Amino acid sequence: MRAYRILLGAAVRAELQYRANFLINVIGGICYQGVGLAFIWAVLSQFGTIGGWSLREVAFLYAIRLTAHGLWIVPFGQLISVDEVVRQGEYDRYLVRPANPLVQLITRRIHLTASGDLLGGLLLLAIASTQAPVAWSPGAVAFLLLAVVGGAMVELSLQLAASAMTFRLLSTMSLKFGIDAVFNEVGSYPLKIFGGAARFGLTFVFPLAFVAYLPSTVLLDRTGELAVPAWLAWGSPVVGGVLLTGAYLFWSRQSRHYKSSGH
Amino acid sequence: MQFATVLTYRTDYLLTAVLLLVQVYLLRVVWTAVYADRGVADGITVHTMIAYATLATVQYTLFSPWRFSQIPERVREGKVAMDLLRPVGFCGQMLAAQVGGTAALAPFMVLALPFALLVGGATAPPSAGAAVAYAVSLLLAYAISQLLALLVGMVAFWTVENTGIFMIYRVAAQFLSGALVPLWFMPGPLRVLAQVLPFQATAYTPTATYLGEIHGSGLAVALGVQALWVGLLTALARLVWSRAVHRVVVQGG
Numbered sequence: 001m002r003a004y005r006i007l008l009g010a011a012v013r014a015e016l017q018y019r020a021n022f023l024i025n026v027i028g029g030i031c032y033q034g035v036g037l038a039f040i041w042a043v044l045s046q047f048g049t050i051g052g053w054s055l056r057e058v059a060f061l062y063a064i065r066l067t068a069h070g071l072w073i074v075p076f077g078q079l080i081s082v083d084e085v086v087r088q089g090e091y092d093r094y095l096v097r098p099a100n101p102l103v104q105l106i107t108r109r110i111h112l113t114a115s116g117d118l119l120g121g122l123l124l125l126a127i128a129s130t131q132a133p134v135a136w137s138p139g140a141v142a143f144l145l146l147a148v149v150g151g152a153m154v155e156l157s158l159q160l161a162a163s164a165m166t167f168r169l170l171s172t173m174s175l176k177f178g179i180d181a182v183f184n185e186v187g188s189y190p191l192k193i194f195g196g197a198a199r200f201g202l203t204f205v206f207p208l209a210f211v212a213y214l215p216s217t218v219l220l221d222r223t224g225e226l227a228v229p230a231w232l233a234w235g236s237p238v239v240g241g242v243l244l245t246g247a248y249l250f251w252s253r254q255s256r257h258y259k260s261s262g263h
Numbered sequence: 264m265q266f267a268t269v270l271t272y273r274t275d276y277l278l279t280a281v282l283l284l285v286q287v288y289l290l291r292v293v294w295t296a297v298y299a300d301r302g303v304a305d306g307i308t309v310h311t312m313i314a315y316a317t318l319a320t321v322q323y324t325l326f327s328p329w330r331f332s333q334i335p336e337r338v339r340e341g342k343v344a345m346d347l348l349r350p351v352g353f354c355g356q357m358l359a360a361q362v363g364g365t366a367a368l369a370p371f372m373v374l375a376l377p378f379a380l381l382v383g384g385a386t387a388p389p390s391a392g393a394a395v396a397y398a399v400s401l402l403l404a405y406a407i408s409q410l411l412a413l414l415v416g417m418v419a420f421w422t423v424e425n426t427g428i429f430m431i432y433r434v435a436a437q438f439l440s441g442a443l444v445p446l447w448f449m450p451g452p453l454r455v456l457a458q459v460l461p462f463q464a465t466a467y468t469p470t471a472t473y474l475g476e477i478h479g480s481g482l483a484v485a486l487g488v489q490a491l492w493v494g495l496l497t498a499l500a501r502l503v504w505s506r507a508v509h510r511v512v513v514q515g516g
Contacts, residue, residue, distance in 0.1 A: 022427075023427075024427030024428055024431070025427035025430070026427075027427065027431065028427035028428070028429075028430030028431045028434075029427075029430065031430065031431050031434045031435070032430050032431075032433070032434050034434070035434045035437060035438045035443070038438055038453075039438070039443050039444055041450075042444045042448060042449055042450060042453065043293075043297055043444060043448065044297075045450050046297075046304065046305070046448050047297040047298070047299075047301075047304065050293070050296050050297050051296050174279050174282060177282070178281070178282040178285070181282060181285075181286065182285060182289075185286065185289050186289055189293060189296075193292060193293065193295075193296035194292055195292075198292070
């Protein structure tokens with residue numbers, strides 16, 4: 001943890017060297033995530049509802065997904081450059097330093113763009129929470145917070161597992177973009193609109209449902225539309241912790257396959 | 264060079280295609296769901312809409328306007344010094360690299376197309392005229408998207424770091440091009456904005472032409488607008504380059 005703090009401080013200072021770009025980055029991050037919402041807004045202003053969900057409800061689901069996304073990508077965004085680090089042998093350096101290589105990797109640079117995702121997500125969540133038909137109680141708020149953290153862990157675990165494959169494949173950019181794109185696109189819709197097989201796949205194979213859809217059916221009192229038992233929706237925050245543990249173990253095992261490109 | 268780079272990492276290549284199919288499938292599901300039992304909305308049938316989404320997504324992946332520009336990386340790492348020493352103009356080199364990237368992707372797209380049509384949906388162009396117009400429009404759209412990528416890449420000469428600009432550009436390009444929502448479904452003010460910007464000429468125009476939604480005199484105007492953008496953006500690229508060359512900061516090396 002101490003190593004993480006020191007390295008993080010250095011990365012933030014490095015990033016602030018390019019101040020204009022920093023500002024544009026944050027705006028860029030918000031725009032990037034906003035496009036999904038703009039799509040939903042444009043479509044729902046034409047069509048009214050999707051799968052029986054109104055714009056306010058979809059926006060609430062969208063806000064949970066976005067906040068969860070921001071929460072993992074701010075600290076772990078550098079996983080995106082793992083290909084480069086491994087291909088160019090930069091990973092050699094991490095192995096000889098007295099800190100966890102993963103910690104060194106994620107603090108190598110910090111893309112502050114991501115803080116825009118988090119800020120945008122929190123802002124949208126605050127607005128959508130007042131607009132959406134949720135019966136707020138201390139329990140509901142606690143569930144929302146746990147669900148967001150759990151959702152962040154679900155997404156992180158998939159990205160970490162994909163990153164781990166770079167030790168063998170050397171190029172996982174498309175895979176990671178792919179995972180991100182699926183989260184970005186499918187993750188923002190009530191999964192009810194997909195057929196049975198896709199719903200099953202998005203719950204048990206690619207566990208996207210646990211990020212936003214299942215928790216929001218709990219809060220919007222829509223668990224009746226689920227094909228899975230309601231307790232699974234209630235348990236979605238736990239799923240993140242389990243998956244992340246698995247993904248870290250996978251990363252540790254795969255990293256033994258590292259072959260330096262030689263220097 | 265860029266052709267070879269894209270081909271070197273074959274897994275990436277394959278995944279790009281898989282991702283494309285996933286996207287097409289998603290769009291079909293989403294559009295089917297919002298149409299529900301409606302069948303027709305604003306004179307557009309659900310089949311036309313799915314065909315539009317399929318085609319626009321395939322085109323957009325092929326053009327990949329944000330992935331092929333190497334300018335930011337070359338400026339950041341000082342490699343731009345080598346580029347300037349070569350006997351071919353810098354803009355020419357960068358455009359050639361972008362075209363190389365597309366060329367490497369193209370045969371794969373041709374292979375992926377039948378599958379895309381299978382998971383998505385397609386209709387043949389309503390007339391031979393529409394097919395010819397589509398080919399012309401697509402070519403112009405490609406030119407515009409590559410010129411835009413070049414221009415955005417050149418911003419790196421001023422800011423050195425430009426991930427943020429790329430991000431904004433990518434979003435603007437994707438949304439305002441009509442690659443996600445066709446212009447006919449955009450709410451009023453947004454549609455006006457999309458119409459005055461060059462992005463719609465990179466995706467909406469060719470796709471709508473293919474489907475016969477743009478025809479007759481509207482087609483002549485649309486193609487004219489595309490040609491105008493090619494001219495304007497070429498001039499702009501020249502102007503920006505003439506200034507950028509004085510701003511070159513070579514880092515290291």
